[in-house]
Amino acid sequence: MADEIVNVNEFQELARQALPKMYYDFFAGGAEDEHTLKKNVQEFQRIILLPRVLVDVSNIALSTNILGYTISSPIMIAPTSMHKLAHPQGELATARAAAACNTVMILSFTASCSVEEVAASCDAVRFFQLYVCKRRDIAVNLVQRAEKSGYKAIVLTADRPRRGRKETDIKNK
Template identity: 40%
Template sequence: MTEAVPSWRRRAISVAAMRELARAALPRPVFDFADGGAEDELTLRRNESAFDDIDLLPRPLSGAATRDLSVDLLGKKLSLPVIVGPTGLGGLFWPDGERCAARAAASAGTAYCLSHGSVCTLEQLAGTGVSPRWMQVFIYRDRGFTRELTERAATASYDALVLTTDNQMLGNRERDLRNGFTIPPRFGATGLAGMALKAEWLWRMRKELPRITFGNYVRPGEASDIKSLAGRMSQLLDPAMHWGDVDALRKLWTGPLILKGILHPDEAKMAVSRGVDALIVSNHGGRQLDGAASGLDALPAIVDAVDGRIPVLVDGGIRRGTDVVKALALGAKACLIGRPQLWGVAVAGEAGVARVLEIFAQEIDRAMGLCGVTRIDQIDNSLLLKQRIGQGS
């Protein structure tokens, strides 16, 4: 007897559809926590609209009966050029959300990056055995804590360290302010009255909400509630970080070191000269500096600056397989997704993230076939309409 297809899966025909399913499933403050950006959200919107300024120029007579979506990155072969990027508090959207997403990424044959602000600890994530797994760190005022997280990641055999550089001050995320967003979420009588349609989320999370915390920041003998830890995290951020801190981290971490948050080509050149192994062109999903360039708009200059010496990745606004193809054509080695995997985990946990990655794989494969491309390394700027490239960047 054929097993019935879940109703959510029948409706999850695209990443945009998954977003709407997540909107329906989550309380508004929780949905907006993932979905929102900084201030007027100009950069958030530009992250997506930048892809509209790039046109593909297919060559269907090249012949592409079969397509290979795999890519070699930092000594690992990935089944597709889409990586699950770091997003905080995945466990707020589904019980054990980070490990659900990591297992989905591993099943799809791609990498997963754990956020510093995850609910589970980095050791708990490593306990799943998923690979490749990356760990996100910051440069903190307490450099000893940066060292501590780095050493823990090494002990837990993480495959790469991702130093995020654009979170040295917290962005002004006005949706969260308007919603009075708190963690764990608290709802007054009026709010609770309007929660009937979110009953499934409330029931699913009933045991999780009181225990949600930032797992990697819990220390023996110190307060472990999320309010205390959130305050400590904000105090740890250091706007005085500098290249000397990157040098120190490079000496400490012997595996692949990736810098995330690069938008300026001069910083890309500096990173190469200091032994960084890869870059992620990123504006933190439009959640930090509103008005910052989109990742796609900044990408070509970064690629030129690096000149093939290290791989360049990009994130921000990637919602379609064609977005991935356009980014690769502009010189990216692979793309990272943040919000799409959170929408997936909010809808169906591991199965939801698996569906998001499946959608990307299907759309990339279709785009490659229609463009006459059989391998990822054949995707270059010859697939792009040049006039539009100049207008959009």
């Protein structure tokens, strides 16, 4: 691979080379037969950016507002779990990157760093992802900790009634 990364696929290949197989499989894989993962990739590939030519671009702004917070562009860091599998500082490094880019980080319910550790790491605007558990006291405790730590919103994930069966995790034991 050339010294300079020029597309997203090259980042994925570098991750495959750098991470232990089971960690790479965790990040790159999906549940069951990975139909949804494959469909998501296909749908993303359908997005076409239409260039605007002969248009004044000397004064453009990508910034937008989300729940009253101005961010640099309409891109936020989605909740993904277990960042320490890829980097020793885990979600702390991700939160600092969000702060540096002036965007929102949504901390995963299954993060490898606590809500308090991430909050103490920088001044990024943070939201917290919540899965509602059978034991409501766990959800209440997490929401209270997030609120106390300065998280600005709860992102409720309600699309999974049970944990996904990731076949790569089964194979990797």
